[in-house]
Amino acid sequence: MATYIVPQKKLGYSNIFLDFLSKNENCNQFYPSQSLIAVANELGEQKFNRDKIADILIKQNKQFGSSEKVFDNIELLRNEKTLVVATGQQAGLFGGSLLIMIKALAIVKSAIQYTDEIGQPVIPIFWIAGDDHDYEEVNHTYVLDRASQIVKTTYDAIPEVELPTAELLFENEDELTNAKTTLKESLGETDFTDELYNLIDTCYTPSENYASAFGKLMARLTADYGLVLFSPGDVQVKKLSIDFFSAIINKQDELHKNLFETNNKIKSLGYHIQVEKKDDSAHLFYNLGGRKPIVRDGDNFKVGEKQFTRPELLKAIADHPEKFSPDVMTRPLWQSALFPVISQKGGAAEIAYLAQIHKNFPLFDLVTPIYKARPTATIVEKRYQTLMEQHKIKFEDLVGDIEDIINRILAESFPDDIEEKFQAMKNHIKCHFEDFSKDSLVFDKSLESFAKQIFGKIDYSLNAFEGKVFSAHKKKSKESRDRIYRLWHSLYPNRTFQERVVNISYFISRYGFKFIPFLYNQIDSEESSHKLIQLSEMES
Numbered sequence: 001m002a003t004y005i006v007p008q009k010k011l012g013y014s015n016i017f018l019d020f021l022s023k024n025e026n027c028n029q030f031y032p033s034q035s036l037i038a039v040a041n042e043l044g045e046q047k048f049n050r051d052k053i054a055d056i057l058i059k060q061n062k063q064f065g066s067s068e069k070v071f072d073n074i075e076l077l078r079n080e081k082t083l084v085v086a087t088g089q090q091a092g093l094f095g096g097s098l099l100i101m102i103k104a105l106a107i108v109k110s111a112i113q114y115t116d117e118i119g120q121p122v123i124p125i126f127w128i129a130g131d132d133h134d135y136e137e138v139n140h141t142y143v144l145d146r147a148s149q150i151v152k153t154t155y156d157a158i159p160e161v162e163l164p165t166a167e168l169l170f171e172n173e174d175e176l177t178n179a180k181t182t183l184k185e186s187l188g189e190t191d192f193t194d195e196l197y198n199l200i201d202t203c204y205t206p207s208e209n210y211a212s213a214f215g216k217l218m219a220r221l222t223a224d225y226g227l228v229l230f231s232p233g234d235v236q237v238k239k240l241s242i243d244f245f246s247a248i249i250n251k252q253d254e255l256h257k258n259l260f261e262t263n264n265k266i267k268s269l270g271y272h273i274q275v276e277k278k279d280d281s282a283h284l285f286y287n288l289g290g291r292k293p294i295v296r297d298g299d300n301f302k303v304g305e306k307q308f309t310r311p312e313l314l315k316a317i318a319d320h321p322e323k324f325s326p327d328v329m330t331r332p333l334w335q336s337a338l339f340p341v342i343s344q345k346g347g348a349a350e351i352a353y354l355a356q357i358h359k360n361f362p363l364f365d366l367v368t369p370i371y372k373a374r375p376t377a378t379i380v381e382k383r384y385q386t387l388m389e390q391h392k393i394k395f396e397d398l399v400g401d402i403e404d405i406i407n408r409i410l411a412e413s414f415p416d417d418i419e420e421k422f423q424a425m426k427n428h429i430k431c432h433f434e435d436f437s438k439d440s441l442v443f444d445k446s447l448e449s450f451a452k453q454i455f456g457k458i459d460y461s462l463n464a465f466e467g468k469v470f471s472a473h474k475k476k477s478k479e480s481r482d483r484i485y486r487l488w489h490s491l492y493p494n495r496t497f498q499e500r501v502v503n504i505s506y507f508i509s510r511y512g513f514k515f516i517p518f519l520y521n522q523i524d525s526e527e528s529s530h531k532l533i534q535l536s537e538m539e540s
Helices: 015-021 036-044 050-064 068-076 098-118 173-187 193-203 210-221 235-240 242-250 252-268 310-319 331-338 348-357 382-391 395-399 402-413 418-441 447-491 504-511 515-522
Strands: 003-005 083-089 122-128 140-144 150-154 228-230 281-287 291-297 300-303 306-308 324-326 341-346 370-373 376-380 530-534
Touching: 015 348, 015 370, 036 098, 036 341, 050 068, 050 210, 050 228, 050 235, 068 122, 068 228, 083 098, 098 122, 098 210, 098 341, 098 376, 098 504, 098 515, 122 210, 140 173, 140 504, 150 173, 173 193, 173 504, 193 210, 193 504, 210 228, 235 242, 242 252, 242 281, 242 310, 242 324, 242 331, 252 348, 300 310, 306 310, 324 331, 331 341, 331 348, 341 348, 348 370, 376 382, 382 402, 382 447, 395 402, 395 447, 402 447, 418 447, 504 515, 515 530
Parallel strands: 083 122, 083 341, 122 228, 341 370, 376 530
Antiparallel strands: 003 530, 140 150, 281 291, 281 324, 291 300, 300 306
């Protein structure tokens, strides 16, 4: 059976996230405590551009090749009763790490559950963070090769200027081919890889950008679940957002006051600040020769070396909204301005920075969604499950010093004092042989030379035996060490959770596309403890 690991500090979680999970009294003040029904009622009093955003979603999801279930959900959004459970992530190369799929499937299950709980339609929307410009975060991914070694595959074509990833095409065909080749050589050939590689080749072409290629791949992988994909870089989305972008500029003083007070309160309780922003940050980006932060400069603003008065900046937003995008502190607000979001699912880092911005939802006349920690899981293949059971290795052990596990296992299979025992045995044999020889030589001195020859052969054999024992131990030690390191690379690669590193393609290549519905069935969308999902359950 799958087991749960209660989040602990040694698993890398922050204090504020742990206190969020335990509903600590100090922490509760930074997170909404309303019920789903209460938030649904508040959202019912707000107006959204439902038809316009639905039309945009239809256009985008047609481009992604989404299934009919997706379009059924989009049509539901036109209904004033329909609400949204949201999550998102950057558009990782070749679909990114496993956590993206876990997030996506979790909100699908939550949407079904919330629909039943509140008696209103709730649909899942995945926000593809294509406005982000951190190229180094999305241009690579990791898989495990046939020897369970971690292999990094990279699309290494650094853009000349920092553009949103939704504007970065895979136009360097040589680099794209190299990235695909590295991926395919690492995964090898299985019964499932022809279909997988064909899908990747179809989605990732020189005419696609990071967001569109990611969207096409996710649409195929989640076709059975009605997951609505959304890319905010759309020109029409930005036109709908003119008022919100303008409000960010017009509400600078209140925005900063709220953030300053909240950050001080967080720090006074001994928590860390997840996102540190400079005091002059306007919390909005302007794509002006590259995506650049807008900086407050007295009563005016600055982008790079270009100065703007407030009216000039507001006019730029009105004339070219497609060039603007929120930063991390205002993006969740933007999401709630576009969609009737009843709940937002995020990881530990997201939950930590959402604590910083809760006061700004009312500032923008928005309803604060209920924050939920996303599920978190590690996939355990059967061979590693067997190894962990055989040597009583806990998942928590892998977070510590791997050499401690290896030393314990080697000590169990090869006692530390074996050298002393072997020497004692040789001394014992020698002593008894010499005593017996002395007794024998009393009646026949001619046996002395023969006795020496015999003991020489015995000593040689004993030394040969000792060499064989230690040689076998050395070989077994290497094999044991290699197996433990393969386990470590698989379950805790790069010294972090597997879900944050290993690409979804690794599991599909080994277990086929049926891995997706298996993962869906294993996920508890409302469970925040770390879950070990054992693939032996799927294989059986």
